[in-house]
Amino acid sequence: MGKLTVPLRLLDGFRGTLQTDGYAGYNRVCRENGLTRIGCWDHARRKFVEASQAAPAKKKGTKVSKADVAIGKIRKLYAIEKRIEALPPEEKTRQRQQLAQPVLNDLKAWLEKNRTRVPKDSLTYKAMQYTL
Structure with a gap:
């Protein structure tokens, strides 16, 4: 049994949404089991940070990079999470739908x-x- 089949075995019978990193082994299990696959905001943000850091040094007065714009937009989601962290789960869901949906x-x-x-x-x- 190959390494890529491990998720099939581990997630046998699971239904719903699966939050994963970019590991290719999840592709098959999601496809075969009809799972919705979502990524992680930390991974998405990190990819933009890496892109921003790899860009040539910015000179004063130059435009902000697209990676930096994306980081700013993702930062708004993190701010919402910080603001609602102490709320009960049902209220967090309501707040996320109200506040985060427009940002998303x-x-x-x-x-x-x-x-x-x-x-x-x-x-x-x-x-x-x-991210898309």
Whole structure:
């Protein structure tokens, strides 16, 4: 039994949403079991941070990079989580739907608009694709 089949065995019978990293072994189990796969905001954010750090040093007065714009948008989600961390689960869900949904919609629209404006082999493009 290969390494990529381990998720199939471990998640046999599981239904619902699976939050994962980028490990390819989850592709098959999600496809075969009809699972919704979601990523992790820490991983998405980290990819943009890596893209930002790899960019040439910015000179005063230059435009903010697309990676930095994305980090700023993701930072808004983190701020919402900080603000609601002490709330009961049901209230967190309500607050997330009210406060985070508009931020997520804005981020998605921005990513879809801007991913064609960066080179496909760039770290920023890869971060955008991962996030989408």
